[in-house]
Amino acid sequence: MNTTFWRKFRRNKGAVAGLVFLVLIVVLAALAPVIAPNSPWDMVQRPFLPPLGAPGFWFGTDTMGRDIWSDLAYGARVSLLIGLVSTLAGVVFGTGIGAFAGFYGGWVDNALMRFTELFQAVPSFAMAIVLVAIFQPSVVSIVIAIAVVSWPPIARLVRGEFLTLRNRDFVHAAKLGGESNLRIMFTQILPNAAAPIIVMGSLMVATAILLESSLSFMGLGDPNVMSWGYMIGAGRTSLREAWWVSLFPGVAILLTVLALNLIGEGLSDGLNMRIDGRRRA
Amino acid sequence: MSTPVLEVRGLAIKLPAGADRVLAVEGIDLKIEAGKTLCVVGESGSGKSMIANAVMGLLPRPHVEPVAGAILFEGEDLLLRNEAGLRALRGSRIGMIFQDPMSALNPVMRVGEQIAEVLDAHASLLPGLSSAQKRERVIAALRDVELPEPESIADAYPFRLSGGQRQRVMIAAALILEPALLIADEPTTALDATTQALILDLIRKLQTRKRMAVMFITHDFGVVAKIADDVLVLQHGQTVESGPAQDVLGAPSHPYTRQLIAAIPHGNAAASVRAADAPVVIEAQSLMKTYRTGGGLFSKARRVDAVHDINFKIRRGETLGLVGESGSGKSSVGRCIAGLQPIDSGRILFNGRNVALRGERGTQTRGRIQMVFQDPQASLNPRHRIGASIMSGPLAQGVSLREAHKRAEELLSLVGLQPEAAERYPHEFSGGQRQRIGIARALAVRPDLLIADEPVSALDVSVQAQVLELFAMVRERFNLSMLFITHDLRVAAQMCDHIAVMKKGVIVEYGTAAQIIRAPRDEYTKKLIEAVPDFSSLIARRPTADVNTAVNVDTNTAGGGR
Numbered sequence: 001m002n003t004t005f006w007r008k009f010r011r012n013k014g015a016v017a018g019l020v021f022l023v024l025i026v027v028l029a030a031l032a033p034v035i036a037p038n039s040p041w042d043m044v045q046r047p048f049l050p051p052l053g054a055p056g057f058w059f060g061t062d063t064m065g066r067d068i069w070s071d072l073a074y075g076a077r078v079s080l081l082i083g084l085v086s087t088l089a090g091v092v093f094g095t096g097i098g099a100f101a102g103f104y105g106g107w108v109d110n111a112l113m114r115f116t117e118l119f120q121a122v123p124s125f126a127m128a129i130v131l132v133a134i135f136q137p138s139v140v141s142i143v144i145a146i147a148v149v150s151w152p153p154i155a156r157l158v159r160g161e162f163l164t165l166r167n168r169d170f171v172h173a174a175k176l177g178g179e180s181n182l183r184i185m186f187t188q189i190l191p192n193a194a195a196p197i198i199v200m201g202s203l204m205v206a207t208a209i210l211l212e213s214s215l216s217f218m219g220l221g222d223p224n225v226m227s228w229g230y231m232i233g234a235g236r237t238s239l240r241e242a243w244w245v246s247l248f249p250g251v252a253i254l255l256t257v258l259a260l261n262l263i264g265e266g267l268s269d270g271l272n273m274r275i276d277g278r279r280r281a
Numbered sequence: 282m283s284t285p286v287l288e289v290r291g292l293a294i295k296l297p298a299g300a301d302r303v304l305a306v307e308g309i310d311l312k313i314e315a316g317k318t319l320c321v322v323g324e325s326g327s328g329k330s331m332i333a334n335a336v337m338g339l340l341p342r343p344h345v346e347p348v349a350g351a352i353l354f355e356g357e358d359l360l361l362r363n364e365a366g367l368r369a370l371r372g373s374r375i376g377m378i379f380q381d382p383m384s385a386l387n388p389v390m391r392v393g394e395q396i397a398e399v400l401d402a403h404a405s406l407l408p409g410l411s412s413a414q415k416r417e418r419v420i421a422a423l424r425d426v427e428l429p430e431p432e433s434i435a436d437a438y439p440f441r442l443s444g445g446q447r448q449r450v451m452i453a454a455a456l457i458l459e460p461a462l463l464i465a466d467e468p469t470t471a472l473d474a475t476t477q478a479l480i481l482d483l484i485r486k487l488q489t490r491k492r493m494a495v496m497f498i499t500h501d502f503g504v505v506a507k508i509a510d511d512v513l514v515l516q517h518g519q520t521v522e523s524g525p526a527q528d529v530l531g532a533p534s535h536p537y538t539r540q541l542i543a544a545i546p547h548g549n550a551a552a553s554v555r556a557a558d559a560p561v562v563i564e565a566q567s568l569m570k571t572y573r574t575g576g577g578l579f580s581k582a583r584r585v586d587a588v589h590d591i592n593f594k595i596r597r598g599e600t601l602g603l604v605g606e607s608g609s610g611k612s613s614v615g616r617c618i619a620g621l622q623p624i625d626s627g628r629i630l631f632n633g634r635n636v637a638l639r640g641e642r643g644t645q646t647r648g649r650i651q652m653v654f655q656d657p658q659a660s661l662n663p664r665h666r667i668g669a670s671i672m673s674g675p676l677a678q679g680v681s682l683r684e685a686h687k688r689a690e691e692l693l694s695l696v697g698l699q700p701e702a703a704e705r706y707p708h709e710f711s712g713g714q715r716q717r718i719g720i721a722r723a724l725a726v727r728p729d730l731l732i733a734d735e736p737v738s739a740l741d742v743s744v745q746a747q748v749l750e751l752f753a754m755v756r757e758r759f760n761l762s763m764l765f766i767t768h769d770l771r772v773a774a775q776m777c778d779h780i781a782v783m784k785k786g787v788i789v790e791y792g793t794a795a796q797i798i799r800a801p802r803d804e805y806t807k808k809l810i811e812a813v814p815d816f817s818s819l820i821a822r823r824p825t826a827d828v829n830t831a832v833n834v835d836t837n838t839a840g841g842g843r
Contacts, residue, residue, distance in 0.1 A: 177674025
């Protein structure tokens with residue numbers, strides 16, 4: 001089963017490139033203290049040092065003389081952490097809501113979907129700003145805010161899958177066998193709905209990273225951690241004099257998001273399954 | 282004789298690497314004269330559709346490609362024609378109809394426009410055809426296929442037509458330019474028996490009138506008996522037998538042909554009724570189920586009485602057949618009895634207790650009523666191993682893991698599979714094997730009542746016979762009561778003690794299997810029995826002289842295309 005998945009995944013060259021890049025970013029984040037010589041907050045050189053302006057400062061320094069390379073490495077930690085954790089929270093919550101709505105249908109479905117629409121009706125970025133502002137900017141509040149605005153699409157997706165899967169004969173058979181509803185939902189139906197959830201999840205990580213960057217750019221990031229969005233925000237006032245301060249974190253966000261999207265596409269190729277369990281040729 | 286319309290010589294088609302065999306078909310020889318019908322018969326996977334697609338140039342090249350032989354259409358080799366050359370023939374000289382009329386028509390296009398597309402595609406053949414004339418041709422074509430009110434049907438969208446009507450529309454579109462050859466790929470398999478009989482009659486009639494050659498692909502020997510002049514039997518891509526229909530059917534020379542013919546449900550009802558005084562397991566009393574659809578703010582709700590005042594009882598060890606066409610409500614009855622659907626009113630007595638009441642269902646029937654489903658693809662969870670699928674029922678009933686294991690193993694060997702099958706996933710099994718697994722799963726919880734909802738209609742004829750045997754075997758062994766839902770009277774007659782014939786949610790006739798088959802009283806039942814493509818109709822249709830010559834079969838050897 002896994003071998004066919006890999007064969008399909010590998011056939012998508014973009015996805016492989018994305019995976020390679022993402023692994024590099026993960027390594028960069030994990031080894032930040034080793035790779036990056038300076039603390040992201042220390043002023044180690046004169047401000048506005050252009051890239052390659054001094055030995056060891058490949059990416060130059062920012063408005064306060066901080067090493068941009070070190071900032072990028074530590075920023076990767078925050079971006080990935082927030083992207084993964086908030087997506088995980090959003091997927092778990094959204095899957096729960098969607099599963100109950102789709103499985104039970106009727107008024108349960110109605111109530112849960114109206115509740116979901118409540119969140120979809122408010123522009124997600126505005127809601128995230130409000131939530132972070134109320135709870136004080138911190139990594140935890142940002143994760144919560146992003147999770148709160150990102151679960152509705154997952155709930156809708158899962159609901160749709162459950163609505164069609166609950167009428168499959170194997171679900172009827174499980175009912176006749178006397179299995180409990182919860183058991184049917186999570187052992188019979190959920191494994192069959194996993195593929196689209198995983199694909200959507202990988203794309204949500206990308207959106208979450210973007211959202212976090214936007215929040216930090218607006219000054220709503222956690223003041224105790226360096227993040228890519230914060231770097232762009234801080235460099236924006238001196239964009240014409242020191243383009244490199246904003247450019248490098250911007251490119252980092254761009255490439256990471258692109259990599260995640262490519263991986264998502266590869267996952268969708270690899271996991272796509274027909275109902276009889278065979279994979280599409 | 283003049284040149285045959287279609288002649289295929291030594292055709293071989295290769296399959297992509299990694300398929301179950303190298304060549305889809307090999308050494309195929311066939312010949313169809315004008316006004317004759319050749320039936321290509323074989324089970325799924327025998328390569329019969331490949332031949333049709335090769336003639337039409339519809340093979341997914343280069344993965345699947347003819348590698349040897351010639352396809353001569355009116356003397357010219359189609360394999361040498363390029364795509365544009367084939368396009369000129371398709372629709373004009375060669376028409377084709379497909380198996381599934383539900384998906385063959387574009388749902389957002391009016392029927393008339395879709396038929397007119399054939400005329401537009403071959404506009405060069407019909408210079409200066411005005412739109413009024415075009416419409417006339419379309420309506421004439423619809424009239425040809427005996428559709429009522431062809432004018433209004435031309436303006437209708439496909440969803441308003443029944444399956445049989447859609448198949449008639451497809452035939453009209455295929456025949457509007459009067460092709461010399463019609464290829465019909467299982468055109469009646471998706472239809473009810475009565476509709477099938479009508480469509481077969483229609484094809485036969487049109488063929489005689491237009492002197493068309495017809496290549497008819499089917500797996501059903503009943504259909505062959507009704508329509509074929511010549512027969513070609515395929516197995517694993519090889520011709521096993523070919524020749525005039527009365528020879529092949531009357532005195533099959535190859536064991537595989539004999540096996541296929543023997544597998545046709547004989548429809549002989551059992552003379553005696555079992556278990557006449559055993560306790561009643563399930564009893565339905567004035568069962569009602571109505572579906573309401575639509576009913577928005579601005580639209581009126583539609584009501585369909587799927588089940589209307591149904592009464593029956595099944596004793597222990599007894600089998601009741603519920604027979605009807607699609608839409609008759611027979612599956613709804615099965616689902617209501619199983620408890621998969623709530624009923625609107627009435628009583629369902631299971632071992633004497635009314636389980637239609639709220640709350641009673643769970644405690645009284647938990648696992649005691651089991652179902653075997655129609656679609657072997659959908660009835661097993663593709664993500665679960667076979668063993669897990671079979672064991673999940675008993676485990677939910679509180680049976681110990683070891684005991685559940687033991688039962689799964691026993692049942693797998695009982696239904697004719699290796700115990701190792703438990704470790705594999707459903708997609709590794711064929712349709713017939715999956716149906717066996719479905720039966721094993723149903724038996725794993727030791728049910729009193731087994732509901733079989735069209736359990737063999739998705740299977741090939743020979744596999745069907747084996748699965749029916751398996752049903753009969755487990756019924757005896759476990760003294761099961763069965764509700765056997767089918768559209769096939771032959772199958773019902775063979776399997777059941779009593780038969781209830783359903784039409785539009787109502788039981789129109791009820792009796793022992795023998796009574797229903799030999800002396801039907803209701804008009805509808807009589808119609809159903811007549812529509813069964815019966816093997817004996819071959820003898821009825823052919824002059825007796827033909828049947829006598831069928832004794833001389835020595836010259837008709839396997840593999841020889843005559």
